[in-house]
Amino acid sequence: MTNKDKVHAFFAALETEDAKAIAALFAEGGKHINPYNCGVFPTGAEGREAIEAYWAPTFPNFDGMTFPIHEMLDMEGNGVFVRFTGKIKLKEDAGWYENDYYATFKFNDAGEIIEYVEIFNPVTAAKGFGLLDQLAAKA
Numbered sequence: 001m002t003n004k005d006k007v008h009a010f011f012a013a014l015e016t017e018d019a020k021a022i023a024a025l026f027a028e029g030g031k032h033i034n035p036y037n038c039g040v041f042p043t044g045a046e047g048r049e050a051i052e053a054y055w056a057p058t059f060p061n062f063d064g065m066t067f068p069i070h071e072m073l074d075m076e077g078n079g080v081f082v083r084f085t086g087k088i089k090l091k092e093d094a095g096w097y098e099n100d101y102y103a104t105f106k107f108n109d110a111g112e113i114i115e116y117v118e119i120f121n122p123v124t125a126a127k128g129f130g131l132l133d134q135l136a137a138k139a
Helices: 003-015 019-024 048-055 122-128 132-138
Strands: 026-033 044-046 062-066 069-075 079-090 096-107 113-120
Touching (some): 003 062, 003 069, 003 096, 096 122, 113 122
Parallel strands (some): 026 113
Antiparallel strands (some): 069 079, 096 113
């Protein structure tokens, strides 16, 4: 399985809401980093167990999600860059949250993710989840 195949597997696991499958793609000390969390959103997680624990409680909050990939490029070394959209159906007919994302995946020689960096627009995210007041308070 190529690194790009692993990236596709990551997004497939997100869409099927399988936190164990997501965590299994990471190296034991793998990192999920959200550098633009702005103190409002989670900063990420380190290690398989923490990555599974990061994602598992997220899925019950939504009525489905898709992540169309617009661009996927090999990076130098064992890395992949991805530009994608997150489309998440909010519960109780509250509509949809949609944001554009950029991400980098770095892999070890065994093909495990050692670093996943997720870049998103925190203003769009805060608006979508009703957290604009919290974001403004952090500014």
